Amino acid sequence: MKLEDIQDCLCDLYDIKRQLPKNILSMPKDNDGTDTTILDCLENVIEQLTVAEQAEIQTEIEVNF
Numbered sequence: 001m002k003l004e005d006i007q008d009c010l011c012d013l014y015d016i017k018r019q020l021p022k023n024i025l026s027m028p029k030d031n032d033g034t035d036t037t038i039l040d041c042l043e044n045v046i047e048q049l050t051v052a053e054q055a056e057i058q059t060e061i062e063v064n065f
Contacts, residue, residue: 003056017042
Protein backbone atom coordinates (compact mmCIF):
# COMPACT_ATOMS: atom_id res chain seq x y z
CA MET A 1 0.00 0.00 0.00
CA LYS A 2 1.32 3.44 -0.89
CA LEU A 3 2.12 5.95 1.85
CA GLU A 4 -0.45 8.41 0.49
CA ASP A 5 -3.17 5.73 0.60
CA ILE A 6 -2.28 4.77 4.16
CA GLN A 7 -2.38 8.39 5.29
CA ASP A 8 -5.71 8.92 3.52
CA CYS A 9 -7.19 5.90 5.33
CA LEU A 10 -5.84 7.12 8.66
CA CYS A 11 -7.44 10.54 8.14
CA ASP A 12 -10.77 8.88 7.33
CA LEU A 13 -10.59 6.67 10.42
CA TYR A 14 -9.74 9.60 12.69
CA ASP A 15 -12.71 11.51 11.23
CA ILE A 16 -15.04 8.56 11.85
CA LYS A 17 -13.74 8.13 15.40
CA ARG A 18 -14.22 11.83 16.11
CA GLN A 19 -17.74 11.96 14.67
CA LEU A 20 -19.24 8.85 16.25
CA PRO A 21 -20.99 9.43 19.57
CA LYS A 22 -19.42 7.79 22.63
CA ASN A 23 -22.47 5.57 23.12
CA ILE A 24 -21.87 4.10 19.64
CA LEU A 25 -18.12 3.71 20.16
CA SER A 26 -18.68 1.82 23.39
CA MET A 27 -21.05 -0.70 21.79
CA PRO A 28 -19.86 -4.28 21.15
CA LYS A 29 -18.48 -4.84 17.66
CA ASP A 30 -20.91 -7.71 17.10
CA ASN A 31 -23.77 -9.58 18.73
CA ASP A 32 -21.72 -12.65 19.65
CA GLY A 33 -21.22 -11.67 23.28
CA THR A 34 -17.82 -10.09 22.71
CA ASP A 35 -16.31 -7.50 25.03
CA THR A 36 -14.54 -5.87 22.08
CA THR A 37 -16.07 -2.49 21.28
CA ILE A 38 -16.36 -0.54 18.06
CA LEU A 39 -13.75 1.84 19.50
CA ASP A 40 -11.40 -1.10 20.14
CA CYS A 41 -11.71 -2.09 16.48
CA LEU A 42 -11.12 1.44 15.21
CA GLU A 43 -8.09 1.87 17.45
CA ASN A 44 -6.67 -1.46 16.29
CA VAL A 45 -7.00 -0.52 12.62
CA ILE A 46 -5.51 2.92 13.31
CA GLU A 47 -2.59 1.32 15.16
CA GLN A 48 -1.92 -1.19 12.38
CA LEU A 49 -2.06 1.49 9.69
CA THR A 50 0.23 3.72 11.73
CA VAL A 51 2.79 0.90 11.87
CA ALA A 52 2.47 0.46 8.10
CA GLU A 53 2.81 4.22 7.63
CA GLN A 54 6.03 4.31 9.64
CA ALA A 55 7.41 1.36 7.68
CA GLU A 56 6.66 3.12 4.38
CA ILE A 57 8.28 6.34 5.62
CA GLN A 58 11.37 4.38 6.68
CA THR A 59 11.49 2.69 3.28
CA GLU A 60 11.29 6.05 1.51
CA ILE A 61 14.09 7.41 3.69
CA GLU A 62 16.31 4.42 2.91
CA VAL A 63 15.60 4.61 -0.82
CA ASN A 64 16.30 8.34 -0.96
CA PHE A 65 19.40 8.15 1.21
